[in-house]
Amino acid sequence: MTGPAPSDADPAAAPLIFLIAGEPSGDQLGARLMAALREETGGRVRFAGVGGEQMTAEGLKSRFPIHELAVMGLIEVLPHLFVILRRMRETVTAIRALHPDAVVTIDSPSFTLEIAQRLHGEGIPLIHYVAPQVWAWKPWRAKKIARYLDHLLVLLPFEPPYFERHGLATHFVGHPAVEAAAAGLAPEEPQGPPRLLVLPGSRKGEVKKLLPVFAAVVRGLAPRHPGLKVVIPTVETVEDMVRAQTADWPVPVAVVRGAEAKAQAFRAATAALAASGTVALELAVAKVPTVVAYRFAGIVGLLPPSLLGVPFVSLANLIAGREVQPEYLQRRCRSEHLLPAVERLLSDPVARADQRQGYRGVVEALTPPEGSPSRAAAKCILDSLKG
Numbered sequence: 001m002t003g004p005a006p007s008d009a010d011p012a013a014a015p016l017i018f019l020i021a022g023e024p025s026g027d028q029l030g031a032r033l034m035a036a037l038r039e040e041t042g043g044r045v046r047f048a049g050v051g052g053e054q055m056t057a058e059g060l061k062s063r064f065p066i067h068e069l070a071v072m073g074l075i076e077v078l079p080h081l082f083v084i085l086r087r088m089r090e091t092v093t094a095i096r097a098l099h100p101d102a103v104v105t106i107d108s109p110s111f112t113l114e115i116a117q118r119l120h121g122e123g124i125p126l127i128h129y130v131a132p133q134v135w136a137w138k139p140w141r142a143k144k145i146a147r148y149l150d151h152l153l154v155l156l157p158f159e160p161p162y163f164e165r166h167g168l169a170t171h172f173v174g175h176p177a178v179e180a181a182a183a184g185l186a187p188e189e190p191q192g193p194p195r196l197l198v199l200p201g202s203r204k205g206e207v208k209k210l211l212p213v214f215a216a217v218v219r220g221l222a223p224r225h226p227g228l229k230v231v232i233p234t235v236e237t238v239e240d241m242v243r244a245q246t247a248d249w250p251v252p253v254a255v256v257r258g259a260e261a262k263a264q265a266f267r268a269a270t271a272a273l274a275a276s277g278t279v280a281l282e283l284a285v286a287k288v289p290t291v292v293a294y295r296f297a298g299i300v301g302l303l304p305p306s307l308l309g310v311p312f313v314s315l316a317n318l319i320a321g322r323e324v325q326p327e328y329l330q331r332r333c334r335s336e337h338l339l340p341a342v343e344r345l346l347s348d349p350v351a352r353a354d355q356r357q358g359y360r361g362v363v364e365a366l367t368p369p370e371g372s373p374s375r376a377a378a379k380c381i382l383d384s385l386k387g
Helices: 024-041 053-057 074-098 109-119 141-146 160-164 177-181 204-224 239-246 259-268 278-285 298-302 315-320 335-347 349-358 362-366 373-386
Strands: 016-021 046-050 102-106 126-129 151-154 170-172 195-199 229-234 253-257 271-275 290-294 327-329
Touching: 016 024, 016 074, 016 109, 024 053, 024 102, 024 373, 046 074, 074 109, 102 109, 102 373, 109 126, 126 373, 141 160, 151 160, 151 373, 160 170, 177 278, 177 362, 177 373, 195 204, 195 259, 195 278, 204 239, 204 271, 204 290, 204 335, 229 239, 229 259, 239 253, 253 259, 271 278, 271 335, 278 290, 278 315, 278 362, 290 335, 315 362, 327 335, 335 349
Parallel strands: 016 046, 016 102, 102 126, 126 151, 151 170, 195 229, 195 271, 229 253, 271 290, 290 327
Antiparallel strands: none
16 A cells, blocks of 8 residues: 545645554554545645555554554563653654644554543643543543543444443544455465464564474464475564564475465465464454464453353354354463364364354444544544545
8 A cells, every 4th residue: 555645725624633653553544544634635644654665565654663552461560661661752742742633543442542531631632543442441441531522433333332421532444354355355265285373473473482382283283184285474573582582483384475465375274273363353353263372461360261252252152142253272282282173173164164153243333334444533533634
């Protein structure tokens, strides 16, 4: 994706939107949002802020690399705390100097919502894209963010009431995974040797926890599937880490980056082993049979899954109301549990077909009336500027 400059004779007259994304998934959302805003305004829009390589491709000049923010969990954050706080101060200072028409913060709540809170009351519309998962834990956050945000754009259809009851204008704009669904990412049954997608997360803490477990699963699968190939779609922040840790795997491993490479990997996949999160929902929308695994960081990591406040962590399972994607969390996130689950999907076409059947209805539930989530989000932002 590339983004031309506004074609208006007076570019400075176009609205200036300050975007902040703190990790690769937010960078992808931000890039699509930029393209949609440009389309909705006929190019009469300007951007500033913080983003990654995809937002850069859309024309954003990021104020610093977002890999400085892509950390999680107390132990991982502490060594980077002074850098993160400095970047937070610099970002707030830049916004005050530019006084943009709106600030749009995208996910990464520990960074972006702190910035929004510091800017409250300064006359700049504050819009947050991707709601904190208050329906899973920390429900009090809904009331807190309603005190300083002006508008909230949410990805899931059941989220608005959690925030509207506290007076925060909230709109369901659809999940970005359905934008890929329109392109028909995966055939019903890929042909040729089995290909396993391995997706250990986009943050170093996730990769550190999950990739050794996933490696043990692959080593167990190798003698059972002589032609097995592994593809790992990854992102800039962890690419080097992933390459180093998969160099000695006993099967061919392709580490790929970028939206098109990821789409191709999805199309060719027989099955996937993935960290819980947005990517697991993307796999469901793309009809890729998937096993989901995760180990939570911090205090949440000490809780049994039954105390997390929701019956599932996979969004596809939550929307479907049952376990379509097998989940292995916390102590069950071990190779001896994951191996037979992945083996079943690689070996049994009926199991794969059953999971694809279970994905029906997920796309419809995640699609906004506008069809495109990015366009719906762009329209909401532009409407808030008119207001």
